[in-house]
Amino acid sequence: MKVTRFGQKFARPSGIGLLMDDLAELLSSEREMLMLGGGNPGLVPAASDLYRAQLADIAQDPQRFQQIFGGYGAPGGNADFLQALARQFNQLYGWNLTERNIVLTNGSQNAFFLLFNLFGGLAPTTDTDSAAGHKDTGESAGRARILLPLTPEYIGYEDVSIDLPIFVSNRPLIDKLDDRTFKYRIDFDSLPDDPDINAICVSRPTNPTGNVITDAELARLDALATERGIPLIIDNAYGEPFPNIIHTKVSLHWHENIILSMSLSKLGLPAVRTGIVIAAEPLIELMTKMNSIINLTPVSIGPAMVTPLFESGQINDLCEKHIRPFYAAKVDRALQWFFDAMQGVPAYVHKPEGAIFLWCWFPDLPIDSLELYQRLKKRGVLVIPGNYFFPGLDADWKHCRECIRISYAMDDEVVRKGLKIIGEEVKRAYEKL
């Protein structure tokens, strides 16, 4: 089997591959593992009840079933859902969206595969190049890159580029809030300003850290993007208005230079693989064409299940009264268990302002976090080593190897037991056992 360069690229080990392999191993394993590694949402009974009622309705109604399951949908996504989304955002935030500002993708990961390869990689050959007689081989083309102004950033970004390495990123400033918690801040003074930067991207709330960059930070990034004439991509998978897993008061803005990415996954529906991208019309049109060629059409089952909930406004109630409180209570308990487990260990946790993770930092940990991950796996606890969350950053910063990401979305007993074992293993590591 002789594969192309495109194929070779995917053959390399990747962080997201490791994460998904862990998930697969867990799904097929006989052994009971404490799964704190994945990004699976928790089970919120009120959400499950609503979705199951929708599914039952569809199952009962042959005509509705046929409409939803029996035909290829539109390549940009179901029009009713796009309209319901546009209405919701316009009502909540006073934006002026139409369905031509929204496209669906097969999940957020797929949205970022498309977006990052659209804005990062080989820049098009310019007219000047052509006039100079350069051959169209990519050699004369410039490079286009994506600025991640703050790392750690999402593990799934790292490997999506089909061409060259595309990320330019930056170390954060670390504010210690007390002797157990800290918060990352964007270091604007050291922000790279390479001329080939073609987009800026930030996840907010940040996966893996639970950080929510402040309104002031976001406004500076927005101004910078506008000034440079490049888009600002905001990965809002955990943010408002849905699923709204965000425990701090910030605001959400959109205008034509912002690309806002959302998802149905953290509403409790990761298996339906529905990503949502909100942007200026030309980009939406282009991504719709990409859907046609790469996928024919995005999956329409999730949108069909939730469209009535968006149209009735029930989705806002669900997020406000159930999903957000569910995770708010979970994070409080998880933090307490973390503090309990880390007694006598110099462990820090990022202030969990949103998303579903604890980002733990063990300063001067004598072992690499990859080694910690392996030791924990042997003890039956799956976490994600921090190493994979610094896309585009040079590997010589030891902080990258002192952190792990822990999900607190699972059953309390799993989280509690897992944190206890993590505490034991971290202590062992510090004691060089």
Place this chain on the structure above:
Amino acid sequence: MKVTRFGQKFARPSGIGLLMDDLAELLSSEREMLMLGGGNPGLVPAASDLYRAQLADIAQDPQRFQQIFGGYGAPGGNADFLQALARQFNQLYGWNLTERNIVLTNGSQNAFFLLFNLFGGLAPTTDTDSAAGHKDTGESAGRARILLPLTPEYIGYEDVSIDLPIFVSNRPLIDKLDDRTFKYRIDFDSLPDDPDINAICVSRPTNPTGNVITDAELARLDALATERGIPLIIDNAYGEPFPNIIHTKVSLHWHENIILSMSLSKLGLPAVRTGIVIAAEPLIELMTKMNSIINLTPVSIGPAMVTPLFESGQINDLCEKHIRPFYAAKVDRALQWFFDAMQGVPAYVHKPEGAIFLWCWFPDLPIDSLELYQRLKKRGVLVIPGNYFFPGLDADWKHCRECIRISYAMDDEVVRKGLKIIGEEVKRAYEKL
């Protein structure tokens, strides 16, 4: 918005884009159109009943619902479904598959996006190139191409290449079977044998023609692929054992040099976007990694709905007793309406041996089939112009512009009325009105 070369590539008009735009227009249009253009399957009540019963079961059972909808699946696809598939193929054909020979994708189109870019595009730089000090820009790399031994071929193949044009293809031989029907044959004497051909691909039954290449033809392609050490890709979206929309007696083989592509779409579930690829383990492993990076995981709703039907063997009954007879009856009626509508017109139709289309050929038609498509659209009939079904073929063969593809999967009245109008417009065209 400055997009990369990758992005520019998708901005071009494409055949599959046209098809999907037509579908979208139809879905949102007030006007009643006769839709003979898409690839939507027909409504087979027995199939719909089975799927709805599964959905109702899932909706009733909170635990099962959570298992299916509430978590990210494995990146290669749900293990239970993969195992059920392997068992079925092994039982029916005596193959020796395990779940490590099968990967799911987000539909067949996505499978071919991955496969064609894996085997077609920029060949990897060889060690010799590197030793000679060539820069890693793609210029020193060879090209890898896909041979389509028979055109017309599927419209969705044409635009998937992210790099260079990848198809090498061939005109067919045309056997006139009587004064109304014909069959394409592979012209082995003129088959291109460029050294950069890196895979062979054929759809069987063929979309758009309804052709089923003979066992002898397939055996020759298989031998050729094996001899050259390149894979043979068989697009079996309409073939046996499911959906089994095939009205001629042929056999299905698989071995490690064959890549077999299947789908749940023509079982009546296109919206679940589930493609199935059966191949040697190294390719399945690589495609699983691609899933992780591009999509995290394929959509698991469709597999969850049909796994019990595969495990119980009901799916074979469904195909044998309902789906195949449904289309067999439809094609007989459609052919008769075609012959009625084409009285006095020198129209031919490809012998419909499988799939869900009539491929109509109007020799020496005074207008291009694109113009015919436009005229029909004005009359409220959507078809697909034949021009888009000759990927990789030079455009100077007039046969490419004398054909249209018509779906007969829709309601009989739609097909009958549509064919009548097509007959009128073709007659007008021949009479140069």
